[in-house]
Amino acid sequence: MIRRIVNYLRHYSTNVFKENMLSKFLPIKVNQIEPSSDIIWSKWIGQVNDQKLRYEISNTVRQARLHAQSLDLIWTAWNTTLSGDTLTVAPIHSPVIVPTSISPSAVDYQRIEADRRTKEQAAKDKAEILLLEHLSAKQKDDLKKKGYFLVEVAGEVYKIKRGFAGNVKLINKETEQEMKSFCIHPHERVPDGDAMLAQKLLLESNLDQFLKIANCTNLVPQNDNRRAA
Amino acid sequence: MNKTMNTETVTPEIEAITFSIMDRTGDSKLIFDINKPDEVDAARAMFNTLVKEKRYLAFRATDKDGSKGDQIKEFDPKAGTLIMVPMMVGG
Numbered sequence: 001m002i003r004r005i006v007n008y009l010r011h012y013s014t015n016v017f018k019e020n021m022l023s024k025f026l027p028i029k030v031n032q033i034e035p036s037s038d039i040i041w042s043k044w045i046g047q048v049n050d051q052k053l054r055y056e057i058s059n060t061v062r063q064a065r066l067h068a069q070s071l072d073l074i075w076t077a078w079n080t081t082l083s084g085d086t087l088t089v090a091p092i093h094s095p096v097i098v099p100t101s102i103s104p105s106a107v108d109y110q111r112i113e114a115d116r117r118t119k120e121q122a123a124k125d126k127a128e129i130l131l132l133e134h135l136s137a138k139q140k141d142d143l144k145k146k147g148y149f150l151v152e153v154a155g156e157v158y159k160i161k162r163g164f165a166g167n168v169k170l171i172n173k174e175t176e177q178e179m180k181s182f183c184i185h186p187h188e189r190v191p192d193g194d195a196m197l198a199q200k201l202l203l204e205s206n207l208d209q210f211l212k213i214a215n216c217t218n219l220v221p222q223n224d225n226r227r228a229a
Numbered sequence: 230m231n232k233t234m235n236t237e238t239v240t241p242e243i244e245a246i247t248f249s250i251m252d253r254t255g256d257s258k259l260i261f262d263i264n265k266p267d268e269v270d271a272a273r274a275m276f277n278t279l280v281k282e283k284r285y286l287a288f289r290a291t292d293k294d295g296s297k298g299d300q301i302k303e304f305d306p307k308a309g310t311l312i313m314v315p316m317m318v319g320g
Binding site: 119122123124125126127129130133134165166183184185186187188189190191193194197198201202204205206209213214215 | 249251252253254255256286288290297298299300312314315316317318319320
């Protein structure tokens with residue numbers, strides 16, 4: 001059986017076949033007696049049959065492989081350039097064959113990117129609808145014209161700007177100066193509209209929890225803060 | 230015999246509980262018929278999983294005119310529409 005396989009290996013001209021066969025038999029070690037293919041093959045076959053020895057790797061043949069584009073040339077190099085007492089065979093790794101189905105072309109990339117953008121826009125639109133369903137007419141108008149809406153809670157006015165994080169501000173009711181910034185958002189990366197609705201709902205229904213979770217940054221120096229307040 | 234017409238405005242009975250669960254796609258809606266006990270049980274299980282295990286925040290949307298909703302922590306089959314927000318974190 002092994003002999004038959006090796007004969008195939010010797011006579012088959014397809015590189016892939018040789019590589020596959022080699023990958024199955026490597027590493028196998030053969031002592032060189034003389035640079036003759038027949039002797040090498042016979043030694044190999046004998047040792048394979050003994051199932052004791054294994055090929056090792058030779059820089060000579062590895063270099064041959066690197067320089068040769070064809071495995072036939074490698075075999076030639078192997079059979080003609082051997083020297084020393086030990087015949088060693090290069091590790092011929094099976095080439096990594098990437099199926100064309102998972103090797104996207106530029107056109108595929110464009111299609112994937114277009115799909116991603118479409119889904120992202122659909123998610124944004126859906127979140128925007130949900131947000132608008134829970135805003136007053138004034139808030140909707142502000143959001144459309146100014147990019148934010150105001151929420152009044154416990155006598156304070158908060159501005160929720162378009163965004164996902166760091167977009168909630170405590171403002172001075174009279175001057176509308178931003179006094180503090182709050183960074184709070186859903187743990188999952190939801191569209192901005194959803195994040196803004198979540199901020200609004202928590203702010204209105206549970207201010208203590210909102211302030212406990214949010215990271216707060218003062219936007220005006222303390223002295224100015226007192227003056228503004 | 231004269232029949233009189235009842236002209237009182239009747240608040241429609243809540244027939245279903247709707248979960249709007251925020252996610253990457255915007256939100257996913259799940260609707261449960263509260264007249265069916267098995268659906269109420271499923272809704273309760275869903276609520277408990279989200280709120281008590283995954284730490285979602287549940288808000289009852291009282292109406293759709295911008296008035297504030299309530300945060301609820303226990304399942305209420307009469308809640309109507311619930312907006313489920315993934316756990317909030319500080320940035």
